[in-house]
Amino acid sequence: MSTLHHLALLLKRLAAGETPPADARVTAVPAPLGARALVVGGTAWHVVAADVDPYWVAAQIAHDPLAAPLGARFLAALADRVGAEPGVLDAVLVAPPPPAGPGVDLVEVEPGQHPRVRRALAHRTGVRVWTTPDGTGVLVLGCGVAGRWEAAVEVFPAARGRGLGTALAAAAPALQPAGEPLWAQVAPANTASLRAFLSAGWRPVCAEVLFT
Numbered sequence: 001m002s003t004l005h006h007l008a009l010l011l012k013r014l015a016a017g018e019t020p021p022a023d024a025r026v027t028a029v030p031a032p033l034g035a036r037a038l039v040v041g042g043t044a045w046h047v048v049a050a051d052v053d054p055y056w057v058a059a060q061i062a063h064d065p066l067a068a069p070l071g072a073r074f075l076a077a078l079a080d081r082v083g084a085e086p087g088v089l090d091a092v093l094v095a096p097p098p099p100a101g102p103g104v105d106l107v108e109v110e111p112g113q114h115p116r117v118r119r120a121l122a123h124r125t126g127v128r129v130w131t132t133p134d135g136t137g138v139l140v141l142g143c144g145v146a147g148r149w150e151a152a153v154e155v156f157p158a159a160r161g162r163g164l165g166t167a168l169a170a171a172a173p174a175l176q177p178a179g180e181p182l183w184a185q186v187a188p189a190n191t192a193s194l195r196a197f198l199s200a201g202w203r204p205v206c207a208e209v210l211f212t
Helices: 003-015 054-061 072-082 115-123 164-175 191-199
Strands: 025-029 037-042 045-050 090-094 107-109 125-131 137-143 149-155 182-186 203-211
Touching: 003 025, 003 037, 003 045, 003 203, 025 054, 037 072, 045 054, 045 072, 054 072, 072 203, 090 191, 115 137, 137 164, 149 164, 164 182, 164 191, 182 191
Parallel strands: 025 045, 149 182
Antiparallel strands: 037 045, 037 203, 090 182, 090 203, 107 125, 125 137, 137 149
């Protein structure tokens, strides 16, 4: 099975509320287009998408297939193998059904130099950006790994603590292409962002580390 097909099928199932069997299986497939490697995992299952020997992967994680694939030791070894640094370990969430409208005033703007936008441009295609009229909130959509549509939000410091992050996360599904699941990657340490997405009804389905 090709990497794109395997990851796309996995994402489709996760978005539908299905999860792989919790049997400690670690599936190795080639690297996805646009990334040097991707490690994704959930409850007792993992996928390692990288251009490395599957037997090497099996040997590296044999001591603890439940935790090793997303552990520091394996990620460092994989980084050396593929010649790329691992990114942040992210929680991956899928959006709830889209509301009838965004529910918050947003203005679409050209992608600019905001750090959140620059990161999106580096990792996604078809990037679109919206801001609140006063410029204190930013919402970004773009097409990422395995063709999935991904959202990111940012609230400027002066506007934090007022529910704007939750409002932006809730608005994002209304702006996605029709019929496409919408995804978000949130670093667990970013507790404010994680709380915002969870409060907006997003559902955590797995975790991942992207190598680019």
